[in-house]
Amino acid sequence: MSIKISDKPYESRVEEGLENDFMRQAVASAQGRFRDGRQAQADELGNWEDWRTLGAEIRTHTIENLDYYLQQLSDNVSKRGGNVFFAQTAEEANAYIQSIIKEKNAKKVVKSKSMVTEEIGLNQALADVGADVVESDLGEWILQLDDDQPSHIVTPALHKNKEQIRKTFAEKRGYTKSDKPEELGLFAREQLRKEFLSADIGITGCNFAVAESGAVTFVTNEGNARMVTSLPDTQITVMGMERIVPTWEELDVLVSLLTRAAVGQKLTSYVTSITGTKLAGESDGPEEYHLVIVDNGRSKILGTEFQSALHCIRCAACINVCPVYRQVGGHAYGSIYPGPIGAVLTPLLDGYEDHKELPYASSLCGACTEVCPVKIPLHEQLIRHRQIIVEQEHKTPVAERAMMKGFAKWASTPAAYKISAAAARPALKPWSKHEKITNGPGPLKNWTNTRNFPAPSKQTFRSWFKERAKGGASK
């Protein structure tokens, strides 16, 4: 997989989402839970706006000085016995990790949930060199068994119900018990325990690296990242280059914002910071440590008006309040990053060509901007994307461009305008009802699929204006 998760056109992805009743109900209820949880935490603090201000200041300063902090981080990781590899592209990152797999002759790799490794398509790269990859986050493991894609960045299997999960476990792993979540969870615990203990290499993503000491921090509830970093002898951390804070003091603030904004918890069950290799006398932790720092298109965003998109801490608060995500679900975005932040970030990382519809998957209500814990102006960036798509990229749909061209020609030819304006009402009569068109023909259809179009008025503006000049118009 890479950042793009579907070859189907946007319209059919949206349609599939709209037709999936279970998924839509699950998304609606999850959004409610997440949103209420976040709001309760914000209310309890009482000064949430100050926290957001601080979060935004920290992210702004860090990204503006990213080269400095990444240098400091890499020096400190190196001092603590770790190797650091800077990867410009997904291919470079994957090739480096493949070389470690081969050198270690590793058979089994156990992973904890990580968006960046999804983004670079690492699992495929690992499979290509013959490694057996096991995802250890419960949601990710379910998706892996089912060969499915994540639909939410915090709860990736949100679109699946427990009966589907029971069936997957039964078919793929011989599970014989009920569809109770506790029993399903216990089964996953037993199955995955064996995998942790027999893995040669552990691979994680990274929530925040700490430049001043070379630590990398993982935020989980299940404890899988602790397993992955404690048991295998070789550990590889893959981090998006912007996932860094200057010191432990800023780590506190951003972790506090992340767990509250993401899941409404003061802290998740486990926040784990590891630094380099294990020290003398320690039995747990890696003997060999690698940190892979990934650019993969991020640096193109630096210095542009979209720079603050790199402030994102992947909490999904914007996704959890988005009315569009609520209706269409995560897969409709066709990107591993769905929702408002996905619609901003995906075209930046992967180009407009395949993702030109995403900036339109928004009602511009601004709820995303309002909840973002680091104050990214998400809906404003979506508008900017739209402007660029129309003005510079010329990537509006062909039909729309043809229509606009036609409109320009027609509206600038007085005779044509006059005749057709008068003819519009009778022509559209068969589709009009109570002065509204609800199921329009031809090019109107795309519009009226989702909303009504007003029927042309009884009197044209020109005839009204003429009458008014004669003093005959009513107003």
Add this chain to the structure above:
Amino acid sequence: MTIANRDRFLDNLAANLGRNRRTEGVERPKWSVQPQYDVFAGYSPDQLVDELEKICTVIHTDLKQTNQAELPEILKETITSYGGKQVVAASGNRNKQYGLDVLYDSLAKDGVHVHLWNETKGKENQVVAEKADVGITFSDVTLAESGTVVLFHDQYNGRSISLLPRTYIAIIPKSTIVARMTQATKQIHEAAVAGHDVSSCVSFITGPSNSADIEMKLIVGVHGPVKATYIVVEDA
């Protein structure tokens, strides 16, 4: 150890940021607000314990309070309630200081085997921890706001002790309780500035492990412990 492709990578960042590479002299600005210091500001140790007790009900964790004299008895009771036959515990000075060495020796006659983490035994420690019913460690710093025990793992306190056994018991000296994560990370930051090495692993542990990945229903106990108890001990 090796650092590969750094200059090419960071030069490109600086170029995109429209300036020369910054390799020194960057200072954190003075942030305009510091709301993290407002939480439980001025609370007494007893008030912090009250807050810790409140949050424990939210994080599915039992909280017990005792003094040093009664700690061994309370601990024994908790081990028994968890059906503990195999126990793995952190080693180090505090066991003696709190009278736990005597307790651990005496448990053998009740059929409870206690393995003290042993830095000379390498992976054998993990094997024992994986089979254990109960893991026991002291808390190094305790966060009242979130109900979190902070562990600075080292050769005496392996990462597995609080992770692999079915249940987990944290002994919390009352003096380790602070308001929130801010005070713990400040301490680590100051140690780093003073040139001390940070632990190879710092764990912030908040109750038992859990997941809501199946239909958003809470499952307590996924990869880590299924149950957790905190025992707060008067140590002043």
